[in-house]
Amino acid sequence: MILALDAMGGDHGPSEVCRGAISACEEHPDLELVLVGQSSDIEPLLAGVSRDVSGRISIVHAEERIGMDEHPTVAIRKKRRSSLRVAMEMVRSGEASGCVSAGNTGAIVAGGVLVVGRIAGIDRPALGVALPTLNKYTFLLDVGATVRSKPENLFQFAHMGNVYSKKILGVSEPQVALLANGSEEIKGDEVIAGAKTLIKASGLNFSGYVEGDDIPYSRADVVVCDGFSGNVVLKFAEGLMSAVYSILKEEMGHRIMPKFGMVFMIPMMKDLWARFNYEKHGGTPLLGVNGIVVKAHGRSKAPAITNALRVARNFVLQNGVELIREELG
Amino acid sequence: MILALDAMGGDHGPSEVCRGAISACEEHPDLELVLVGQSSDIEPLLAGVSRDVSGRISIVHAEERIGMDEHPTVAIRKKRRSSLRVAMEMVRSGEASGCVSAGNTGAIVAGGVLVVGRIAGIDRPALGVALPTLNKYTFLLDVGATVRSKPENLFQFAHMGNVYSKKILGVSEPQVALLANGSEEIKGDEVIAGAKTLIKASGLNFSGYVEGDDIPYSRADVVVCDGFSGNVVLKFAEGLMSAVYSILKEEMGHRIMPKFGMVFMIPMMKDLWARFNYEKHGGTPLLGVNGIVVKAHGRSKAPAITNALRVARNFVLQNGVELIREELG
Incomplete structure (x- = not known):
């Protein structure tokens, strides 16, 4: 399977992106990656990689780069040689089975719609994220593709979330x-x-309204909202867990007594943090477009890139786009 | 100072409400409370209270009660003898300097507008909450009074939040x-x-847009949003912290090694929990109405009621309603 990776995207690209790409290839022997971006930046980052992996990584040169603050639609339209756009064109042409980028979210969404194209029956795409919760995962969508929605959009998100x-x-x-x-x-x-009226009338297993506190308690498997609310919730979750973790670490340093207990507690804290560190759960699929597009967090380091590639690979293996097409058909 | 307390409101009223009232009177010698509700339910709960406190607690009988699921406006209009409405009428008439209720949020907002009345220049009220964050508090409003807002509403919220x-x-x-x-x-x-345009043009110390993760990192002192987003964020915060705390407690039970460290860690965990247990931070002022109305969490136990009374007392002492009137003037 060939995936295109926007090597220039994100705050830590291309160095972390390339490291993440190498790990993903090591993990999945069926994976071939095309790193799209400034080849002179990428090449040195692949030096010393084992032959098995390097044989499965190629570079497609793209001299432009879309910045994190650029206007999404303008950038995707004008920068035809940007790493993001070229990666997406590979999806459209079928050269790649999917693509991953940690770049400008708006540009990923705009590129999804303008370059990859929408699935028939979908008016607006949605970004979905599998949020770790008390016992399992809750799939929250939209977390930022479509700022404000109409009832029909939320209805379509519900169906896409159901399939996912x-x-x-x-x-x-x-x-x-x-x-x-x-x-x-x-x-x-x-x-x-x-x-609600639209979803109730459909065949979905619909449980009505849930509130904010129902998400961490996994009181629904799929929670549908507009991109504004979903984005606020997701980022708040990232910030809150990271703030709490900072406080705990600081407290541990300050207290004399707990230092003794600390040795035993650190592994537990690390486990919890690994579970609830929302920022590291890379890999947010852009649902509703005619190809597999996965967004990684802008702050992604290598493990988050590897994770996003894992999400994309899994989506390709499950034939995800076709499944959504059928659900909406 | 006289405050009216809706003794029947919330999931645990009147027993927890009365316990909270007694504590508040013990804490503040200047406080006199009027417990409004079914007197036959309230009287036994005050038995055995010290003379100093009992002399400052009186009962006003109100035979009706607004349920948590009732339609807010209908209930407040029709149930003229409900504990909530009677408490609010005491604020309007000046018999009480303020009121506190853990009852139906919508009914508290409706009562604020219909019974207490709005401040001139305020189109819609807002519920504000001081969220504990990394270093201090961030005042978030609206957390549920006005579901969707117009630019003017958000502009007014910004000014009220600034004063608060x-x-x-x-x-x-x-x-x-x-x-x-x-x-x-x-x-x-x-x-x-x-x-944004409206706030920028005003004299506020405006820092533009913040994202969800800026809240726990206290990157602004006042964060303004519509009641829908604010409500989702607040409830999500409550749920997330409570879920994380459950997981930690469970983990502590499961692991053999950490049990030893546990003895030292428990006080630290408790401190953190006390700080971030959003549910217990009772006392959400309803801003924009012509009197002091404070909402306590529906799940409030006695300490949260005491806290809500503390918030109301403080708001009265600071002459909060007058301050908002001046700010908007």
């Missing part, structure tokens, strides 16, 4: 819910109420 | 920000962009 949860996350009968400011019938606004 | 942060939380020059899905200029939607 079932086929990729392996939940047998996913419970689908709408995020609202209360679980009572009268909560939400017209858009959410409209989406 | 300055005068009640003691921040000298509060940094005010708008919550958005990205910090770049092009983020947000028309409503948020409109609010």
